Amino acid sequence: MSEWKIDQNIKAAFFDADGTMISFATHRVPESTLVALRELRQNGVKCFLCTGRAPYTVEEVPLDSLEAFILFNGQFILNRDGILYQETMDKADIATIVGQVQDGMYQCLFMTAERMFVSGHDDLVRSIEAKVGLTYEEDDPALALDADIYQLNVFLEPGKTDVVKRACNSIKMTRWTREFVDVFPRGGGKDRAVRKVLELYGIAPEEAIAFGDGGNDLGMFGVCGTSVAMGNGNPEVREQADFVTDDVDRDGIYNACVRLGLIGC
Structure with missing residues (x-):
C-alpha cells in the first residue's frame, strides 16, 4: 500500500x-x-x-x-x-414548508431534538429507509409548527427543489443522495x-x-x-x-x- x-x-x-x-x-x-x-x-x-x-x-x-x-x-x-x-429553523420557513406538504407537493421528514417524523411514505421515502436502515414514523406535519425544528429532509429529486427555495427566506440546501435534500438554516x-x-x-x-x-x-x-x-x-x-x-x-x-x-x- x-x-x-x-x-x-x-x-x-x-x-x-x-x-x-x-x-x-x-x-x-x-x-x-x-x-x-x-x-x-x-x-x-x-x-x-x-x-x-x-x-x-x-x-x-x-x-x-x-x-x-x-x-x-x-x-x-x-x-x-x-x-x-x-440553532433551529426559522418558524416562517417551517410554516411555508408545512403548507407545501399539506398541499401534496412532496413528503418531508421533520427533525426535533427528541424525535423525527415523516409526513407520509412515497417511493423516495421508502428508498432512503432501505438505504440507511431506518424506518420513519408518520405523523401530522402541522406538529412542526409548534416544534423547534433543526433540519428537514425534503423528498424531491435533483432539479425539482426550486419550489422550496423560492418560497423560503432563510434556508440552505445540500444533497448527498437522490431521494431528498437536507434543509437547514441559511448560515448553517x-x-x-x-x-x-x-x-x-x-x-x-x-x-x-x-x-x-x-x-x-x-x-x-x-x-x-x-x-x-x-x-x-x-x-x-x-x-x-x-x-x-x-x-x-x-x-x-x-x-x-x-x-x-x-x-x-
Missing part, C-alpha cells in the same frame, strides 16, 4: 456517518473502521462525528471513540459535557460547525482531516486542511478531495489512515 504525503501533523479527524463510517450494505460500522478510530485516539488524534443524522439515530456509531458530535448537518453540536451549540452547515469545533478545541484547520462521501461533506472538506473521499462517494466529492480511498466496505477509512501515516498497518 503506497503512502500519501501530507505536510501537517493531524490533530483532529471529522467523519461523516452514512457511506463513510456506516456501510449502506450492512448498516454497520466495519470492524476495520473501529480499529482505525481506536488507534487514532491512542495516537492523540481527536475524532469527531459530523453527520446529518439526529442524536437518536447514531446507535451504530462507536461513541466511546469520539470526542464530540456534530449532528443535523451542524445545527446541533455536543460532547460529553453537554450541548456546545444549537458542516463547514460552520467544523470551524466552531476546531476553535473550541484549539486546533488549526490545517491540522484537521475530513472523511466523507456526499455533497453535504464538501463544506467540511473546504475547512479542513486535508480531505479524503470514500471510493463509493459521489463523483463531485471524489473530484474535490485531496485523496480518494477505498469503499466503506473495503476498509476505506482504515486504509486511508495507514497510507497517511496516522496509524500503523
